[in-house]
Amino acid sequence: xxxxxxxxxxxxxxxxxxxxxxxxxxLLTVLFMVIVFLANSWATYITLILFVLIVTKVAGxxxxxxxxxxxxxxVLFIFTFLMHVFLTKGGTVLVxxxxxxxxxxxxxxxxxITLRLTLLVVVTTILTLxxxxxxxxxxxxxxxxxxxxxGFPVSEVAMMMSISLRFIPTLxxxxxxxxxxxxxxxxxxxxxxxxxxxxxxLSIFIPLFVSAFKRAxxxxxxxxxxxxxxxxxxxxxxxxxxKSSDTIAIIIMILLAALLFGLRAIGL
Amino acid sequence: MIVLNDVTxxxxxxxxxxxxxxxxxxxxxxxxxxxxxxxxxxxxxxxxLMGILETYEGDVSINxxxxxxxxxxxxxxxxxxxxxxxxxxxxxxxxxxxxxxxLENLEVPREEMLEIVDTVLQExxxxxxxxxxxxxxxGGQKQRIAIASALATDPDVLILDEATxxxxxxGRRDVLKxxxxxxxxRKTTIIYVTHDxxxxxxxxxxxxxxxxxxxxxxxVDTIYSNPHILEENNLxxxxxxxxxxxxxxxxxxxxxxxxxxx
Numbered sequence: 001x002x003x004x005x006x007x008x009x010x011x012x013x014x015x016x017x018x019x020x021x022x023x024x025x026x027l028l029t030v031l032f033m034v035i036v037f038l039a040n041s042w043a044t045y046i047t048l049i050l051f052v053l054i055v056t057k058v059a060g061x062x063x064x065x066x067x068x069x070x071x072x073x074x075v076l077f078i079f080t081f082l083m084h085v086f087l088t089k090g091g092t093v094l095v096x097x098x099x100x101x102x103x104x105x106x107x108x109x110x111x112x113i114t115l116r117l118t119l120l121v122v123v124t125t126i127l128t129l130x131x132x133x134x135x136x137x138x139x140x141x142x143x144x145x146x147x148x149x150x151g152f153p154v155s156e157v158a159m160m161m162s163i164s165l166r167f168i169p170t171l172x173x174x175x176x177x178x179x180x181x182x183x184x185x186x187x188x189x190x191x192x193x194x195x196x197x198x199x200x201x202l203s204i205f206i207p208l209f210v211s212a213f214k215r216a217x218x219x220x221x222x223x224x225x226x227x228x229x230x231x232x233x234x235x236x237x238x239x240x241x242x243k244s245s246d247t248i249a250i251i252i253m254i255l256l257a258a259l260l261f262g263l264r265a266i267g268l
Numbered sequence: 269m270i271v272l273n274d275v276t277x278x279x280x281x282x283x284x285x286x287x288x289x290x291x292x293x294x295x296x297x298x299x300x301x302x303x304x305x306x307x308x309x310x311x312x313x314x315x316x317l318m319g320i321l322e323t324y325e326g327d328v329s330i331n332x333x334x335x336x337x338x339x340x341x342x343x344x345x346x347x348x349x350x351x352x353x354x355x356x357x358x359x360x361x362x363x364x365x366x367x368x369x370x371l372e373n374l375e376v377p378r379e380e381m382l383e384i385v386d387t388v389l390q391e392x393x394x395x396x397x398x399x400x401x402x403x404x405x406x407g408g409q410k411q412r413i414a415i416a417s418a419l420a421t422d423p424d425v426l427i428l429d430e431a432t433x434x435x436x437x438x439g440r441r442d443v444l445k446x447x448x449x450x451x452x453x454r455k456t457t458i459i460y461v462t463h464d465x466x467x468x469x470x471x472x473x474x475x476x477x478x479x480x481x482x483x484x485x486x487x488v489d490t491i492y493s494n495p496h497i498l499e500e501n502n503l504x505x506x507x508x509x510x511x512x513x514x515x516x517x518x519x520x521x522x523x524x525x526x527x528x529x530x
Contacts, residue, residue: 010361012399132361166361169403215356222357225318225349226417227373235375237368237385 009169010132016245017059017130022139024246029127031253036116038260043268045115051256052122059130066122073121077114084110133165138238156230163219171212178207270294270317270425270457275326277312277480286312287324288480296424299451299458301468303491304477305502310461313477314429317459318347345374348418352430354410357417358402363394366402367417374421388416391453392446408439415446425457426450433463440467465491465498466506476501 012018017025039045056063070077090105128136141158148154182203192200270292277287287309294300304310315321316328319335328335330346348370351357360366364385371381389395392412397405402413411431418426428447432440448470451458460471468474474491476484478501484494491498492513495505505513 010401012362012401132365134361134365162361163359166359169401170355173403215353218351218353218356219359221315221318221320222349222351223359224320225347226357226359226370227345227421228359228369229373232373233375234372235378235381237365237372237378237381239378 009129011061011129012132013060013130015058015060015130017055017126019243019245020130020249021240021242021246022131022135023143023240024242024249025127025131026136026139026143028249028253029123031250031257032123033120035253035257035260036119038257038264039112039116040264041268043263044260045112047256047259047263048119049115052119052126055126056122059126061126061129066125069125070118070121077117080117081110081114084113128165133162135238136165137162138236138240142240155234159228167215170215171208174211175204175208178204269296269331271327271329272316273327275316275324275328277316277321277324279312285480287316289326290480290482292475292482292485294457294459296457297455298472299460299470301460301462301471301474302477303462303465303468303474303503305463307479308477308501309480310477311429312480314349314427314459314461317425317427318349345421346424347427348421348423348425349427349429350411350414350418350431352433354407354414355403357414358410361401362398363389363400363402363405363413363416364398366413367420370417370421384420388419391419391450392416406439407435408442411435411439411443412446415443415450419450419454422454423456425459427459427461429461430463432467444470464506465503465509476503478502 020028036048039048053063056066085102085106086100088106088109089101089103091108092104093101094104094107095102131139137158140161141154144152144154144158182200187200187203188196271294272290272292275287275290276285278285290309290313302310302313312321316324333339358366359369367385367388368381371384376384385398386395389398392415394409394412394416397409397413402410405413414431415426426447432443435443444467447458447460450456451470460468462468468491469488471488473485474488475482476491476498483501484491484497492505492509495510498505
């Protein structure tokens with residue numbers, strides 16, 4: 001089950017999206033996050049959904065695979081939807097349960113906000129699926145380079161991020177193994193009261209933390225003997241190159257923003 | 269050449285010395301295997317050689333230069349290590365990124381790096397996996413990548429710390445074969461730490477350790493012909509070696525000779 005988790009995973013490929021400079025992909029993701037907040041109607045949301053579906057296809061990713069990954073955070077989406085259904089008021093009263101009411105505005109806002117959240121998660125997932133952690137951190141490192149002047153440890157933070165992302169799949173595999181091992185010993189994570197479930201979770205987290213610390217210690221030794229020095233200078237194997245395709249991608253994103261403004265202006 | 273004279277090391281949280289008056293001499297280009305049960309001091313010895321443990325008693329010198337706290341890092345630039353669990357030593361997200369990591373730290377220019385990465389990956393037979401994620405490879409392939417990463421800096425000494433203990437028999441054979449090829453081609457000094465006495469047969473010398481002390485040092489023949497000393501030090505001669513030794517005794521042929529013939 002955990003192998004379906006997509007956050008932090010990178011799928012090597014040779015699509016146009018894969019080939020974009022990580023800096024432009026980070027910038028595009030941030031721009032999209034802003035643009036999502038321009039959506040306020042069915043037409044604007046449908047435009048954004050179509051855009052994301054096209055990007056997924058161009059990136060060579062399976063839409064089904066992407067949505068399988070989303071199932072794991074379905075609870076978050078349902079919670080967001082229900083919060084708006086019960087708390088947002090306006091429009092026609094659809095259900096009147098005495099101490100609560102469900103109104104049409106609540107349902108529409110619930111759908112829109114859930115769609116907004118889904119789009120944000122999907123776009124950031126596409127970013128990590130098409131950009132290797134090393135590229136991502138190199139991109140961030142270059143973008144935040146000016147902060148070095150005020151003493152911000154840009155390279156160290158970038159290395160920490162790179163290692164965290166690199167270890168997500170390893171720790172997911174480890175968690176799965178621990179769950180299987182504990183289940184084989186009779187631990188149940190789906191039955192019992194809150195106390196029993198909490199204890200069952202402890203039986204996963206304690207060995208997971210012990211193993212993570214052991215791994216961290218070995219990795220620190222390995223990095224040390226491989227010459228890594230926090231204060232030292234390093235050259236870079238990855239060459240970041242801003243190509244015409246990166247500029248075109250940024251222009252497309254600006255056009256998308258303009259289209260959304262247009263749709264809003266004509267009241268769609 | 270690596271020389272250790274009466275080296276003693278004690279961890280802060282332990283009463284017993286992890287290394288107790290260890291004296292060793294490792295010649296350039298030698299293949300030295302270090303065997304011993306858990307807690308015998310093998311890994312502490314490796315850490316000491318890698319410069320991870322700095323405050324010890326005694327003398328350690330490398331190529332005639334005494335190792336001190338000040339020059340440890342510089343001296344150990346010529347050492348590379350392959351650990352037991354390759355998953356815990358990969359830094360790069362792809363095979364090529366991981367191999368390039370040490371080179372980036374040594375400020376090797378990019379053009380040179382591109383060439384070295386391809387050369388070492390070719391040497392370990394993993395060039396076609398250059399763009400793969402290391403965590404998705406098999407155990408044997410992962411260790412081959414770890415060896416490629418270790419070789420990228422062209423070290424004088426390659427240390428393998430129980431590098432085959434997590435592998436299946438085929439993976440073990442592949443890694444051992446690769447280490448033999450590297451030793452033959454590059455004349456790299458190999459320090460091979462293992463539990464498995466069947467893996468030491470290519471060594472120029474074998475060191476048996478127990479309770480932080482060197483209990484026996486000698487050729488493969490010497491080690492195999494002293495099963496009682498091995499047992500005293502919590503090591504057991506593998507069954508196939510016992511059989512081979514018995515057969516070889518009949519035909520008056522040394523084990524090393526048999527291996528060479530094979």
